[in-house]
Amino acid sequence: MQNEITIPIILDAVKKVGDVFLKDYKQNAIPQTMEELLKQLEGIDALCLTALKKDLSLNFPNILWHIGDEFDTNSQKNPSEQEEYWLCDAMDGAIQYLQHIAGWTINLALVRHGNPFFSVIYDPLANEMFWAKEGEGAFMNGKSLQISNKTDLAVMLAVFEYGHQDKSGNNLNEKIGSTVTKLLNNFGIVRNYGPHGLQLAYVGAGRIDLFVQEDLDTYNWIAGLLIAKEAGAEILTATGTAWKWGSESLLAAHKSITEKYMQIKSIN
Incomplete structure (x- = not known):
């Protein structure tokens, strides 16, 4: 059974966790060893996933979760067998975040029948929220998006x-x-x-x-x-x-x- 989604609730949940990270941006020392790097990356993943699950599971209790481990090549070759699930890559650009430079976002996708059905990308530094729903267009901060039409x-x-x-x-x-x-x-x-x-x-x-x-x-x-x-x-x-x-x-x-x-x- 497919679940109805309420887009503002999803966007608010993603913005909420993104703004938590924004508040802490540049507050921790840049990691100097592999041990420090991995520890901070794990902390980012845990905080992001816990916050998103807490907010979204209240409103969409029947949608399962799948963690997108970008280091796991084999798992990326096929979608999960679940009919519908959240695919959370936590923070895209976490290395930039830890290095105190721009280029980090909170990403979330809802996958249905093996294809992305809804997705959102929030850039806290720019205060820009991108999202799209299958067959209904793409938007940024409420404005419709359109690709480049350059010819040169x-x-x-x-x-x-x-x-x-x-x-x-x-x-x-x-x-x-x-x-x-x-x-x-x-x-x-x-x-x-x-x-x-x-x-x-x-x-x-x-x-x-x-x-x-x-x-x-x-x-x-x-x-x-x-x-x-x-x-x-x-x-x-x-x-x-x-x-x-x-x-x-x-x-x-x-x-x-x-x-x-x-x-x-x-x-x-």
Whole structure:
């Protein structure tokens, strides 16, 4: 049985926990050892998940929870067998948060029948709330989002990303290097920013013209992917096929831009 969702309740819960982190931002020392780093990352995950569960379970008691461990490659290849569940990646960009730099968000997605149905990304530093519902569009602070309609590559901003997948012995580093080279040779502006979901939301907002990643990173993508899609972006793999859960690459942009990118990629 599918549950009716009340969007303002979900947005309020995500904003509430994001603002808790904002209050504590830069208050802790930057971790200097692996032990300190892991301890602080665990603390972020625990606080975020506990707060979201506490608020949302009161209103949606029948929706189960699934923790998106971005370091677990195998679990990202297929959605959970549950008909409906919250997929929580806690803080996207937690490393930036711990390093006292911008680029961290609270991400949450509701998955139904193996596909994202609703998602939200909250950027506390910018006070920007991105969200989308399947078939109903994408929004930021109540305003409808629309992707970029640029036609000149020289004024386009392209971003590349990479995840935690093991890149030894599978030529992924070479693929990523080739991708970056092609971007640098053809797009006016090329960046690597950090929070994957937020970058995909920025595609939906027309702030980023193209997003591409060559390795598997489902949990980092899923919330922003729906926002970009509902804003009008084409969601493909880096080889130009339709993206599906478990695809080991992602390309998101206006259809005319993905077509140009695929033409560029076909040139040796």
